Amino acid sequence: xxxxxxxxxxALTGLRLFLGGRMELSPDETYYYQWSQRLDxxxxxxxxxxxxxxxxxxxxxxxxxxxxxFLSPFLALGTxxxxxxxxxxxxxxxxxxxxxxxxxxxxxxxxxxxxxTIDALSIFFWAAALWAIWLALERAPKFSGYWPLAGFxxxxxxxxxxxxxxxxxxxxxxxxxxxxxxREFARPGFWVMLGVFALAVIPPVLWNANxxxxxxxxxxxxxxxxxxxxxHPTELLGFIGLHFGVYSPLIFAGxxxxxxxxxREGWSDFRCKFLALFALPLLVMYCxxxxxxxxxxxxxxxxxxxxxxxxxxxxxEWAQRSGKARKFAAAALGLGLVVSxxxxxxxxxxxxGIHWPYKYDPSGRLRGWETVAIAMNDLRHKMEQETGKxxxxxxxxxxxxxxxxxxxxxxxxxxxxxxxxxIPESQAIENQYSFWGRYDxxxxxxxxxxxxxxxxxxxAKREALTTALKDFDAPIPSKQDQEKLAERRxxxxxxxxxxDPTLPMEEYSSEDWGISLFQGRDALFVTDRSERAPSxxxxxxxxxxxxxxxxxxxRGMPLRLIWVFACHNYHSLxx
Numbered sequence: 001x002x003x004x005x006x007x008x009x010x011a012l013t014g015l016r017l018f019l020g021g022r023m024e025l026s027p028d029e030t031y032y033y034q035w036s037q038r039l040d041x042x043x044x045x046x047x048x049x050x051x052x053x054x055x056x057x058x059x060x061x062x063x064x065x066x067x068x069x070f071l072s073p074f075l076a077l078g079t080x081x082x083x084x085x086x087x088x089x090x091x092x093x094x095x096x097x098x099x100x101x102x103x104x105x106x107x108x109x110x111x112x113x114x115x116x117t118i119d120a121l122s123i124f125f126w127a128a129a130l131w132a133i134w135l136a137l138e139r140a141p142k143f144s145g146y147w148p149l150a151g152f153x154x155x156x157x158x159x160x161x162x163x164x165x166x167x168x169x170x171x172x173x174x175x176x177x178x179x180x181x182x183r184e185f186a187r188p189g190f191w192v193m194l195g196v197f198a199l200a201v202i203p204p205v206l207w208n209a210n211x212x213x214x215x216x217x218x219x220x221x222x223x224x225x226x227x228x229x230x231x232h233p234t235e236l237l238g239f240i241g242l243h244f245g246v247y248s249p250l251i252f253a254g255x256x257x258x259x260x261x262x263x264r265e266g267w268s269d270f271r272c273k274f275l276a277l278f279a280l281p282l283l284v285m286y287c288x289x290x291x292x293x294x295x296x297x298x299x300x301x302x303x304x305x306x307x308x309x310x311x312x313x314x315x316x317e318w319a320q321r322s323g324k325a326r327k328f329a330a331a332a333l334g335l336g337l338v339v340s341x342x343x344x345x346x347x348x349x350x351x352x353g354i355h356w357p358y359k360y361d362p363s364g365r366l367r368g369w370e371t372v373a374i375a376m377n378d379l380r381h382k383m384e385q386e387t388g389k390x391x392x393x394x395x396x397x398x399x400x401x402x403x404x405x406x407x408x409x410x411x412x413x414x415x416x417x418x419x420x421x422x423i424p425e426s427q428a429i430e431n432q433y434s435f436w437g438r439y440d441x442x443x444x445x446x447x448x449x450x451x452x453x454x455x456x457x458x459x460a461k462r463e464a465l466t467t468a469l470k471d472f473d474a475p476i477p478s479k480q481d482q483e484k485l486a487e488r489r490x491x492x493x494x495x496x497x498x499x500d501p502t503l504p505m506e507e508y509s510s511e512d513w514g515i516s517l518f519q520g521r522d523a524l525f526v527t528d529r530s531e532r533a534p535s536x537x538x539x540x541x542x543x544x545x546x547x548x549x550x551x552x553x554x555r556g557m558p559l560r561l562i563w564v565f566a567c568h569n570y571h572s573l574x575x
Contacts, residue, residue, distance in 0.1 A: 016073035020114045021066035026366045027399030030406040042207035044432040045218050049160030050118045075120040076113030082127035087309045090271050099312040105336035107343050108246040118161045119298050125157030126302035143189050151193035155200025170278045230292045239290035242297040248339045250332035258311035275310040279303040358559045368552045368559045373407035389522050393421040396527035398431045424536040442514030461499050468495040518570050525565040533565045542569035
């Protein structure tokens with residue numbers, strides 16, 4: 001590999017690590033951090049990839065911004081190396097160098113190389129699989145280890161972002177549309193790759209089978225597939241317009257031209273066909289979906305791995321013959337770098353005297369959460385001192401709840417698996433918070449007792465609770481002996497109440513075994529949406545009142561407005 005390019009990439013990686021440690025986390029990052037604290041086979045909307053990556057980073061560097069983002073710059077470095085290796089294999093070293101420079105001049109790639117989201121993992125494994133597939137085809141018709149390696153990389157990419165599975169479709173298109181490789185369908189390579197990939201599908205399938213296939217329903221809703229066909233060209237135009245913004249206008253314009261030319265020349269040049277077919281399916285799918293509702297620009301990000309190489313190949317060839325092409329390419333790279341720098345430090349625009357409200361600034365989502373969390377922590381302490389009652393926290397949405405949970409100086413957890421900040425109770429499952437401990441859930445007394453036991457200091461009370469738990473867990477000779485079971489229940493409840501008389505339970509109160517640990521408790525509800533609390537909060541508490549408004553400013557402009565409500569005497573929503 002070119003020595004100076006490697007030095008450049010290592011220096012860039014160091015800079016990204018430095019910047020990542022100096023910027024607050026975005027709400028999505030804090031949400032994924034909450035995932036990493038509760039590892040599972042899959043989650044509401046995605047596989048376990050991002051949670052495992054953040055868990056690894058925080059295990060090394062602690063629960064800090066640097067810990068959460070630690071792997072992201074290295075994933076960007078790895079993606080650059082995969083692109084270099086593939087481009088050099090296809091077009092030579094000069095194109096490979098410029099392909100890496102183009103990718104690292106693209107604003108959306110630079111942003112993704114600092115923050116830790118699913119895209120960093122998705123693009124890394126997409127590029128790795130692309131490289132392995134090319135090497136497997138170079139060795140065809142002989143079987144090579146690059147086939148299972150490609151399946152391995154695709155599987156890991158799938159565990160980060162489910163759309164990485166579309167890379168399999170691109171492989172099938174390349175083989176099916178190329179006479180030279182069509183017989184690969186009758187050879188073991190393709191099927192071994194598919195089999196290795198299938199292993200990665202098992203964890204999300206098992207998780208979804210136990211959670212009513214909620215991810216399938218979420219993806220249908222996210223893609224607008226749960227309603228009838230609609231046709232909104234302006235939504236598609238908005239989707240394309242987003243790409244001009246996050247990829248930089250000239251870079252994206254050059255990519256569109258390269259894609260058109262690659263499709264035209266792909267029939268005679270396998271290199272063009274290969275690269276175009278690993279971009280087209282993803283782009284076409286999201287453009288079709290955007291005819292219904294505008295999508296997010298990062299959804300198509302993996303497609304620009306091969307499209308970036310194709311773009312450089314065409315422009316490199318043209319620039320050797322045309323001064324205008326060289327000027328356009330230089331301007332595109334220069335503008336991309338400028339936009340990337342502005343994206344990292346948007347306040348530089350304001351330092352020039354340009355009025356840019358934070359509500360229109362994407363980086364505004366990464367600012368001010370620590371200040372809000374500290375203010376909420378202080379407000380909670382003040383109100384608890386005034387009332388003498390502990391308060392739990394609820395936020396209006398998972399983004400707010402996750403950001404507060406990460407930055408709260410005092411993170412209180414009311415039970416095993418509970419988050420420090422809840423979202424409003426609801427029968428609908430809308431995000432991962434629905435699967436964690438909730439303030440509206442009923443908890444069985446044995447579970448509460450086991451959680452209490454290690455904290456009991458009085459030896460006699462600890463012994464009484466231990467004995468009650470053993471009695472309760474002991475088998476009953478006859479399944480019909482309901483009185484014996486009821487007596488064991490009462491004995492356990494008596495032992496628990498002797499330790500904590502404030503528990504919302506009575507020995508003979510009800511046949512119901514589950515109890516609400518939050519019954520009668522007070523809370524603070526935090527929202528950045530409206531100066532009125534939603535109905536789920538209004539109906540779930542006896543009294544709700546606005547107690548504070550937190551107006552956060554930056555450079556003399558409003559950054560975030562937070563409303564805080566005191567919620568008294570929780571009694572759960574009526575059925």
